[in-house]
Amino acid sequence: MDIPVIKIFDTTLRDGEQTPGVCLEVDEKLEIAQALAKLRVDVIEAGFPIASPGDFAAVSQVAAKIKGGPAIAGLARAGQKDIDAAVNALKQAERPRIHTFIATSDIHMEYKLKMSREQVLARAEEAVRYARKFVEDVEFSAEDASRSDWDFLCQIYTAVIDAGASTINVPDTVGYTSPSEFGALIKYIRDHVPNIHRAAISVHCHDDLGMSVANSLAAIENGATQVECAMNGLGERAGNASLEEIVMALHTRKEFYKAETRIDTTQIYRTSRLVSTLAGISVPPNKAVVGENAFAHESGIHQHGVLNNSLTYEIMRPETVGISRNAIVLGKHSGRHAFEDRLKELGFELDSDTVNMLFVRFKELADRKKMVFDRDIEALVNEKVSLKPEWYRLSYHHVVSGNQMLATATVRLETSNGVVEHASCGDGPVDAMFKAIEAAVGFKVSLQDYTIKAVTSGEDALGEAIVWVECDDRSFSGRGLSTDVIEASAKAYVGAINKMLAVCGVPETSNETGIR
Ligand SMILES: CC(=O)SCCNC(=O)CCNC(=O)[C@H](O)C(C)(C)COP(=O)(O)OP(=O)(O)OC[C@H]1O[C@@H](n2cnc3c(N)ncnc32)[C@H](O)[C@@H]1OP(=O)(O)O
Ligand SMILES: CC(C)C(=O)C(=O)O
Structure with a gap:
């Protein structure tokens, strides 16, 4: 039996940037998009083009430069102006996706949109139909789906699929749902949307109650085939489901979920560090998969077990997510070739000018530090990435x-x-x-x-x-x-x-x- 492939829709550059305080510049977004492409995500949501000229420029740049890999998505409210902006920003994308959305919960419709159910339904259908005039790949999200009336949701999903949506997204916008409830909702949608076979079911979960990853996995168990997530769990308020946790849960428990992704897991740690550096948000040491302590063993009984067989206390190998077990790598007597080799092993493909500049930094560091570890080298590279024009x-x-x-x-x-x-x-x-x-x-x-x-x-x-x-x-x-x-x-x-x-x-x- 073929194992279904779950699509990873990365929203680090859109919802991730909605993390309070985070503001990424266009070149930083491009750097992250390149890392995401190397990670082999299926879709990069590059931004919300109508939101600002900076967002528009970032989506355009990502669309122009990221080729031969992921689809590039731009977010748009359910209206022509937003969709036009997304279409223009995505002009150079090889595989453009327009992601349009409107809220479907009673509380959002009454107090925020001030629209009736009928008006929202008509607006959603119109938006999808309009977007389909420009691109084949249209995703529709029912914002606040988890607090919406289930039958109304089914009605709206049926209508947007008929209008041409190829993905319907079920967001838990405010992180309110629980795994069994969310799994049941996905099953309900599968059973009650008659044309569901013509669209992929996606989910987008927030972490307000710390259940975004569990909710996303419950959705997969019930038939969702796309998950929206962000690196390091960045996102509005408490954040989105974190990409690395979902991917590694599916990878580690493949026999249980009976699903896999296309992600190159060895790129996870490097991408996490890059996003943390550029967004200026540190990863907590106890964070699953990418935290400093994720593979550290403190207590004697654990250390004893790991020394005999690492599988006693490690369900994943650090190398699988790109964390090297290599202790000492290089020192002050190492040469350029060894340094360049190590950079390649760590997954960095850099031009020779950059390698030369980093080698000078490495030698300065090696003069001050007895042992240079892989993480020191990663930090040097990430520092180079975040170099900006300097006034001072x-x-x-x-x-x-x-x-x-x-x-x-x-x-x-x-x-x-x-x-x-x-x-x-x-x-x-x-x-x-x-x-x-x-x-x-x-x-x-x-x-x-x-x-x-x-x-x-x-x-x-x-x-x-x-x-x-x-x-x-x-x-x-x-x-x-x-x-x-x-x-x-x-x-x-x-x-x-x-x-x-x-x-x-x-x-x-x-x-x-x-x-x-
Ligand atoms: C759940 C999510 O994460 S959705 C994405 C959230 N992200 C963001 O909002 C970040 C970027 N946003 C922005 O820059 C701005 O909010 C903009 C440019 C999109 C809109 O700015 P403004 O025109 O000043 O409107 P403002 O943000 O104050 O209010 C939103 C308006 O959009 C309407 N609206 C909200 N969602 C939708 C929707 N999905 N479809 C159609 N209209 C919508 C609201 O009813 C309100 O309309 P009104 O101005 O007629 O009252
Ligand atoms: C636009 C949608 C998918 C969203 O970000 C949310 O509902 O949280």
Whole structure:
């Protein structure tokens, strides 16, 4: 018997970007789309083209550049203007998909749309019919399906399939349902939509009650053949079902679910790290599949078992998701060939200029660190990916701090107008450093969040700092990497400022005027 293939519809770039605080730039979305294509997802939802010129540009770029792999989808409300925007943004896509939606629950129809059931039904049908004039592949979503009347849902799905929808999506928009209830809904739809054999059933689950993955899997058990999900579970509020968990559940329990995906699981960890870096959202250490502790064994009994046979306590192998067991890889005496080889083994295909630039960074790191681990190398590559045009570049820093003195920091920043230098005191070394940077750039910076963690272990571990700053109600993240946590923090702060200036412009009080 053939095992059904479940389509993975990735919405990291659309619903994932609805994660509070996340704002990805066009080139960052393209970088993620390239990683998703390598991961072999079936559909990339690249954005909501009518939402903003940036979203439109991102969908257009992804449509133009990602070839020979996934379908590229653009979201559209049920209306001609939204659909026209999606059609235009998807013009260069090899396999364009228009994803149109309208809410079907009584509460959404009455209070949000202010439309009757009849009006919603007619609008949904019209939207699908209109979208079909431009593309063959049209998906229809009944927003808030899990809180909608089941018979009304069946009525609307029947109508949109007749109008030409080839996928009908059943979203649990507010993460309200439970696995057995959602599974029963999918079965009900299969049994009560007479033309369902002409469309694929998709689900899109949110994690408000922590059940998005369980709900998605229950839907698969009941006949859904497409799952919408996001890398690292990013998404509106508590997020979407996480791609890596669904894929690995199907992979690990294939005999139970009797279904598989086309995903190259060895690309999961790398894609997760890339998304985390570019979105500025750290992955919690205890996160399933991609968290730092997902394959770590702390207690003696477990370690004993794993030493004898890793299957005693590991249901998946780290290598299957692309986490290398290789401990020490390279050191200060390693050459360019070994470094390039290691990059390839880790799944990075980079041009020679980038490899040369990374090799210089690697040698600097190897001088400061006894052992360079795979994760250090991944971090270097991801840092390169997140490099933005720089208004300011940290060229020197000096910090003095202690338990009986006021911390003092001096920084020197390079700008296109020369060098600026400032010193400030603060409540601890990081505060002093941030204040010195603020004084050097010459304008007030609104710090929203700051975290620091070690990338690898040991006293000379690379520290990764993530800083969020705010401007015009938007948030911008910066990431810094160094064996010196103060330097990592300063780099992250300067990086976030550079990102902010690219969008909000350079304030008048700034001592910088040009772009490098
Ligand atoms: C469940 C989901 O995740 S859906 C996707 C949610 N994502 C987003 O909203 C992010 C991007 N959104 C945006 O940039 C903006 O909301 C826009 C550009 C889409 C619309 O902006 P605005 O025109 O200013 O409208 P606003 O967002 O305030 O209100 C939404 C309007 O769309 C209507 N609407 C909402 N959903 C739909 C739908 N699926 N089909 C048709 N109309 C809809 C609402 O009734 C409201 O109409 P009104 O302006 O006539 O009252
Ligand atoms: C547009 C739909 C699929 C959605 O994002 C939701 O209902 O959560």
